[in-house]
Amino acid sequence: MMLCRALRPKNLPLLFHKPKVNPCELWGAPFGSLFSTHIVGDKPILVRDFIHSALYDPKHGYFSQRSKSVGVLPRAIKFNQLEGRKGYMQYLDKIYKESEVSWFTPVEIFKPWYAHGIAEAIMRTANLSVPLKIYEIGGGSGTCAKGIMDYIMLNAPPRVYNNMTYISVEVSPSLAEIQRETVGEVRSHLSKFRVECRDATDRSGWGDAEQQPCWVIMLEVLDNLPHDLIYSENQVSPWMEVWVEKQQDRETLSELYKPLQDSLIKRCVEIINLDKKHDSQSSAILKAKSVWSKVFPKPQRCWLPTGCLKLLEVLHDVLPKMSLIASDFSYLPDVRILGERAPLVSTKKDGSSSDYSSYLDARGDADIFFPTEFWLLERIDHYCSGWLKLQKDLSSKEGKKRRTITLDTSSFMDEFGLPSKTRTKDGYNPLLDDFKNTKFYLSVPTHNTV
Numbered sequence: 001m002m003l004c005r006a007l008r009p010k011n012l013p014l015l016f017h018k019p020k021v022n023p024c025e026l027w028g029a030p031f032g033s034l035f036s037t038h039i040v041g042d043k044p045i046l047v048r049d050f051i052h053s054a055l056y057d058p059k060h061g062y063f064s065q066r067s068k069s070v071g072v073l074p075r076a077i078k079f080n081q082l083e084g085r086k087g088y089m090q091y092l093d094k095i096y097k098e099s100e101v102s103w104f105t106p107v108e109i110f111k112p113w114y115a116h117g118i119a120e121a122i123m124r125t126a127n128l129s130v131p132l133k134i135y136e137i138g139g140g141s142g143t144c145a146k147g148i149m150d151y152i153m154l155n156a157p158p159r160v161y162n163n164m165t166y167i168s169v170e171v172s173p174s175l176a177e178i179q180r181e182t183v184g185e186v187r188s189h190l191s192k193f194r195v196e197c198r199d200a201t202d203r204s205g206w207g208d209a210e211q212q213p214c215w216v217i218m219l220e221v222l223d224n225l226p227h228d229l230i231y232s233e234n235q236v237s238p239w240m241e242v243w244v245e246k247q248q249d250r251e252t253l254s255e256l257y258k259p260l261q262d263s264l265i266k267r268c269v270e271i272i273n274l275d276k277k278h279d280s281q282s283s284a285i286l287k288a289k290s291v292w293s294k295v296f297p298k299p300q301r302c303w304l305p306t307g308c309l310k311l312l313e314v315l316h317d318v319l320p321k322m323s324l325i326a327s328d329f330s331y332l333p334d335v336r337i338l339g340e341r342a343p344l345v346s347t348k349k350d351g352s353s354s355d356y357s358s359y360l361d362a363r364g365d366a367d368i369f370f371p372t373e374f375w376l377l378e379r380i381d382h383y384c385s386g387w388l389k390l391q392k393d394l395s396s397k398e399g400k401k402r403r404t405i406t407l408d409t410s411s412f413m414d415e416f417g418l419p420s421k422t423r424t425k426d427g428y429n430p431l432l433d434d435f436k437n438t439k440f441y442l443s444v445p446t447h448n449t450v
Contacts (some may be wrong), residue, residue, distance in 0.1 A: 018159050042210075044245035044256050046265075048226035048306050051359070051368055055224060060364040070170065071096075076111050081271040096228030105145045107219060110422055110431050115147025117417030118325060122148070122215055123156060124416070125323060125444060126292035132164040135319070137200045137311075139223045140175060147187045168195045179190030201241035201311045203270040206318040213445075214319055218326040222377070223369040225307030229339065231257055232300040239302070241265050244360065253360045256372065268304040271383045303370065309380050316384040324381070324443040327409065328372040331437050343370040374406040374439055381443050388418045404443045409435040 012325040021093040040050065055062050073095065082088050092109070107114040132152070137147055145166055153161045166183075170176045183193045198205040240257040247254055250423045260266055276377040276423055315322060332344050343358040347366035362368050410432040413419060422431040 012023070029136070034306060039244050040245075040253060044243040045113075046244050046262060047229040047244060050244045051226045051362075052362060054317045054362045054366070055226075055368055057364065061366055062362070062364055068197050069285065071099050071108060072110065072143070073099075075102065075109055079422045079430075082424040083423045084428045085430075086269070086422060087235070088428070098428065105140050105143070105220065105429075106435070107147065108141065110149040111143050112150060113418055114413075114431070115144045116120050116151045117413050118144070118217065118336075119148040119151035120416040121325060121412070121442065122323075125442075127213055127214065128156070128160050130213060132160055133212065134164070134217065135164045135322075136166070136168045136219075137219040138218070139170050139179050139195070140219075142168070142179030143291050144217065144219060145179060145193060146183045146189065148194065149183065153186070153188070164192050165191045168193070169200045170195050170197060171199050173197055184289075189365065201307070201314055203314050203317065205410055206314065209318050209320060211321065213321045215349075216315060216319065216322045216324045217332040218324070218328075219326055220306050220328060221329045222305070222372050224367075225305065225311065225370075226345070227341070227370055228262070228264065228268070228306045229295045230269070230302050230304060231255070232424060235298055235300070237367060241431045255360075264306045264310060265304060268306050268309050268380075272302075272304070273308070279342075293408050301342075303341040303342070305342070305370070305372075305376065305380070308372075308377065309384070312340065312380055314385075321445050323445065324441070326377070326441045327412075328441075329369070329437055330372060330374060330439045331373045332369070332439070341371060341373060343368050376442055377441055378404050378406070378443075385445075401446055402443050403446050404441070407442070409438045412440040 030158070045053075048418055052059060077091065079088070082091060096104070122132075122134070134148065136145060141441065145168060149161075149164075149166060152164060166189075168176070168179050170179065176197050179195055180190075180193075184187045187235060196205070196311075230239045231242050232239050239260055241260050241262055243256040243258060244253055245256045246252070260269065334355065335357050336343050337345060337359055338341060343359065345359050345362045345366050345368050346353055347356065347362075356366060359368060379400055381404060387401045407415070413422075413431055419429060419432055423429045
């Protein structure tokens with residue numbers, strides 16, 4: 001159990017569920033019957049398409065049913081006036097009840113300090129001899145954008161602030177308007193800020209590739225990107241891609257298994273290198289495993305971050321010299337769904353939350369969100385930069401095109417933030433002490449680019 005599923009004090013340490021932005025327009029239409037017959041038509045669909053529809057379908061998807069947008073606090077929390085952990089939990093409970101919103105993002109709860117830490121990381125790394133350009137994917141309420149621009153205005157040389165550009169790529173028109181209002185609280189920001197209402201994974205929306213350095217920020221974006229699922233009936237059988245189809249009763253959904261053929265799935269399998277063990281083992285070992293798998297078959301399921309791969313492929317194509325800052329869940333507790341990197345599927349009814357044991361039960365009434373394996377995120381990043389592909393060419397001696405580092409949220413904020421600003425009277429610091437299941441990923445280009 002985690003905060004946004006139940007606002008009880010014992011749940012507050014796992015605050016990061018669910019601190020995210022709504023990546024879709026939040027229509028206020030009443031929620032009718034669940035749309036199991038709408039997600040899947042007469043033909044089977046890949047799991048990633050099922051998840052995308054369950055979350056983002058304009059009429060029936062989960063995010064389309066949310067009547068409340070991302071919360072905006074009227075003022076920053078004064079942590080130094082709170083006694084300690086108990087006081088902090090009580091205060092959060094109070095503001096949630098007063099606001100009646102679904103969630104506050106961490107950048108909102110810890111404003112402006114969370115955004116200031118990100119801005120400091122950018123300032124230390126950016127080449128300030130060229131105009132600073134920042135993209136944020138899914139900007140929520142605009143609090144991150146405003147906090148970063150505030151920090152640069154106050155701490156960078158005037159020319160850096162005066163020449164900077166901040167672009168929010170936001171698919172939700174309602175959130176786009178909120179972002180403009182938030183950033184516009186400082187009038188001088190408006191000439192440097194704009195929102196582009198579009199899907200960041202759609203290559204056509206980006207136009208021509210940019211060859212200038214820039215920054216890309218993604219806070220709690222990866223966890224709601226669609227994933228695919230592959231299945232193997234035992235330890236040595238080949239992987240098969242999973243599709244979702246209707247049963248004959250037209251209401252029940254079931255899985256269908258096909259040989260790997262989807263190009264995005266096959267690229268993701270290649271990156272993870274799932275078959276490396278089979279390739280490297282001797283025929284005797286493989287034969288023994290084959291016998292064992294027949295006697296004691298163990299079905300295997302593996303979730304693939306194909307949505308992340310698609311997004312990073314687009315970003316590397318259009319922004320080859322980008323630097324990236326991403327933050328997300330590194331693990332999720334109490335996952336009931338089977339498979340490596342399996343998601344939580346959570347719904348809330350009558351004020352209480354519950355988790356489904358199958359992703360097929362999510363038919364517009366449930367959030368579906370995944371943990372991020374940061375070693376895999378790094379491999380996808382290197383793959384999309386072109387470096388991992390070059391390693392297959394044994395004659396290539398080209399070095400990595402990206403320098404990367406993964407940090408716990410506490411380590412990131414300890415290094416780049418101002419931890420004293422989020423510390424309570426007794427020394428308890430929720431930003432450093434409670435965000436144990438989240439990490440930051442930083443990736444910057446090297447000189448090995450062409």
